[in-house]
Amino acid sequence: MKLKNLHLENFRHCENTVIEFGNKITVISGQNGTGKSSILGWIAQLCDFKEKFKRLNGEYFKEDFSKVFRFCPEKDYPYNYKVKFEYDDGGLVLNEKIIKTRFLEASKTAKSRYRTDFDGRGNAIDFPVIYLGLRRLIPLATEGNIKLETHNLSSKNANYYSALSKEILILNDDKIKAESVKSLNKKVLAMKTGNYGHLGNSAGQDNIGQILSALMSYETLKEHQGKDYKGGILLIDEIDATLYAGSQTKLIDNLFKATNNLDLQIIFTTHSLEILEHLKDKLGQDTIVNYLKIDDGKVNNVINPTFEYISNKIKVQIGEKEKVSKTPFICEDKVAEYWIKNLLNGSDLKNLISVEKGPFPFGSMINMAESNHNIFKNVRFVLDGDVKNNLKGKKTPPKTVFLPDNCRPETIMYNFIYSLPDTDAFWDDLNNFTKQVCFADYRNGKDKGVVKRWLEDIRWKPYFGTGYAKLFNRWKKDNKDEVENFQNEIRKII
Template identity: 25%
Template sequence: MRIDKLHLNNFRNFEEASFEFNKNFTVIIGENGTGKSSILQGLRLAAASFMLGIDEAERYHIQKEDVRRIDIESRFIPQKNCSFKASGELNDQPITWKRTLSRLGGRTDYKEANELIEIAERLNKAVNEDFKEDVDLPVICYFNTSRLWVDSYFTVKLKKKGARLQDGYARCVDNRTDKKSPMEWLKSASWKKLKNKPDSVLLDAVLEAIDICIPNWKPSEWDEDSDDLGGHYSQDDLSSFVPLSFLSDGLKTMGAMVAEIAYRCAILNPHYGKEAIRESKGIVLIDEIDMHLHPKWQRQVVNDLKKAFPNIQFIVTTHSPFIVQSLDSDELINLDATINEKPYKLSIQDVAADIMQVNTRSEKYSNQNGDAERYLKALDKAVNVSEEEKEKILETLVEIENSNDPAFSAFLKMNRLAKLGKTKD
C-alpha cells in the first residue's frame, strides 16, 4: 500500500489542500499550528479505510474533531462535507478512494472507497476462507507523540497462535502504540528458536531490523532473568548485556516502535520467511520522529529506517533541522515556504535559516545586536545637534547602556566617551 496524493476538504485547519508524497520517505515540516499533524490524521484515516474490508480489524471514521470550524463572533461553525481523497497503489494496482462526513453528527460514507474495500475483502477471503499462504498484505502503522515508553513494567506472556489478519492489524492506527503484542511474539519466537522450529527465521529478521535502527545496541535473545528482550550495548570499546527496558527513553521508545513495525511485517507476510521485513510493503506514519533522539541519531534515523524497511513508505513530521538535512528535496514538504534546494547539500545553519526560517543566532545576541545598531546611530546623530536634542539622545544612550552584560555595557560607554567626551549620565 502506498499513498501518493492526499486531498483534504474542510478537514481540521485545511479548507482545501492537496499534498504529494515520495514513494519511500516524506518528512513534513512547519511551525506549530500549520497542519503537520492534520495531514498525518488524514493519512491515518485514508490508510485505515483498507481495514473496512478486513473482518477482524477495527473501523476508523472521520471524527467531530476532524471537522473544520469557522470562528464567527462568539461561536465556532462546523463546516459541511469534511473529506479526504487519497490516490496511490495497492498490490501494484493504482487506486483512488475518498470518504466524506457530510455533516456533523452524521456518518462517514464509504461509497467512493468501494474499490479499496473490495480489494481488502478479496485479500480477506484469500487468507481466511481459501487458506492461501502466499498473499501479500499491506503493513499499516501509526505512531503519535504519546508513544514514549512510560508504562510500568508489564508481564510478558508467551503469545499464543492467533489469526494473521486480526494480529497484523490490531490497534495498528490506534492512538496508543502496541508494545505488548510485539514483546509477547518475540518471547514466543525465541522459545520456538530454542526448539529449532522452522519459523524462527522470522525472529532473526525482526532482530536484524531492530539492530539496524538502534545505535550501539544489538538485540540477541530473550533474557529469562529480566523477562525482556536482551542485547549487547557497546560504547567506548566497552560492551555489556542490557535488556531493552533498561535502555534510555530514546533508545527504548525507538526500539519498541521498530519492533512493532517489524512484528507486523512478520505476522502479515510470513511467507517471505527471512525476507519478510524487507519485502513487506505498506505505510508507516510517525508524528515528530525526532522525539527523544540525540542530534547525532537524528542525522541517521531516516537512512536507518529506509535500510531496515526498503519497501515501506514512511511519512513523518519533525522540528529537527538535522533530520531535514538528511533529505533530498523531493522528500520534504515545507508548510512554511517553497524551497527548491537539496537539504542534504546545505550546512545545518543554512537548513535552519533558509528552509526552516529560524534565526541561527540566539535571541540574546540578536537583541544585543539590534541595541548596538540603534545605539551607534543615535550616537552619530548626537554629535551635531543642539544641547537640548543631545540631552534627549543621551537619555536613550544611557538606557541602552544599562545592560545585564557588563562587557557590552562597557563597549557602549567607551564609544560614547570617544564621540562626545565626558557627559553627565
C-alpha cells in the same frame, strides 16, 4: 499500491493544500500547528485491511478513527470535510479515493461526533497500514499495570531486533534482547540489555523498539501472504522524538532498506534538521519532503525545498546569501522563456535556475532529454503544454517539465484575454484598448500564425508589458494553483 498525492480542501487552515508522496520515503515537516499530524491521520483512515492477521503487538494492520483524530467541538463542528487521494495500483491511470466526513448531532444515546465515508459509504482501500502516534512515547516507567509476556518472535526476527537496536542506537552491547511488555496504553517489544530490563528503557529505546516491531510485523505479513503480499504503509508521527542526532540518521538509513525489502511507503513527520540534512541529496521520486508553512493564516506546501530554506524557516532566521550554481533549463522559444521567468518571479527558484531559449522543435528537445551525452548531463527541459497531446500513452521524457495547460503559450494567453469581460481592469477604455480593438484583426484564434502575430503586435506592448509581463501577471492572478504546480514540478527535478 503507492500513494501519489493528498488534496486537502478547506480542512481547517488547509484551504487548498496538496501533499505529494515519495515511492519510498515521505517527509512532512514544518513549524508547529501546520497540520502535519492531521495528514497522517487522513492517510490512516484511507486504509482498511480486511485480512484478520495481527501485528506483533496483537493489533490489526489498520487504525481506528478515534486513535488518530480528534475533532474540535468549538471549531470543527458542524463542518463537513472532504479530502481526495490519488494512488497507483500498477495501472496506467491513477486511481482516486474521496473521503468525506459527516457531522452527527448529539442524540439521546450518543454525543456529537464525526464519521468518515469513502466514495459515499464504505470502500476504504484494502491495504495494510500501521500508525505509530505520540502515545508510543509515553515512557514505560510511568505506565501502570505493566506485565511481562512471552513473545513469539522467530529466531530471524529476534536476531533482527537485536542487531538493529545496536546499530541504530549505536550501542556496544551484545546482550540486547526483546521483551514483550504490556501496559495500560500499549503492548511493545522492550529492550533487555546486559545491565537492565524493560523498566530501565529510555524513551528513545522504547521508540526504536516500536518502530522495529512495526517493520517485523510487515515481515511476518509478507511471509504469511507469500505471492499475495503487495506491500504496506508505515506512518510515524514525530519520528525523531527522544532520539539523538546519530540515532536519527541511522534510523533513516535502515528505513530505506526496509522500503526495498518490504515494499513499504514510509511517511513521517519531523522537525529534525539532522534528518532533513541527511536526506537533502536523496530527494526525487523515491524521497519527497513536504514543507508546510502558513501564509496569511493558510497552509502552503513547498515540495522538496533546499535544506537551507527549511533550516531558516525552522530556526526563524534570515538566510545567508551565497552564490548559487544555477541549473540550466532549455525551452522551445522566446515566448516560453519569458513565461518561465515570469512564473518563477517571487519564488526561491528565480535564483536557482537559468533559462535558455531555442528555437528548438519539441522532438529535438525530447531527444536531448533522453540523450546520455555529457553535454546534457546537468540540463533540464521545459516543453510547451501542447506537447502533452503528442505524448499521450508515452512516458514523460526524463528531466522534463511542461508549461501550464495543454496549449502553446500564445494560444493560452489569446484564449484567456479573449475570455475577460469588457469591464476587466486589464482593458484601458480611456485609450480605447478594448477587447474589440485587441481582436479586431485577429478573429481566428485556432490559427497558430494568427495567434503568434496577435501576441507580437507592437500596438499592445504598453498593455502587454516588456516580455509580456503585464499579460502574464493578469493570467497568474486567476491561475494561482497552476503557478504553484509548475514551481513544484521545477523543484522536483532540480
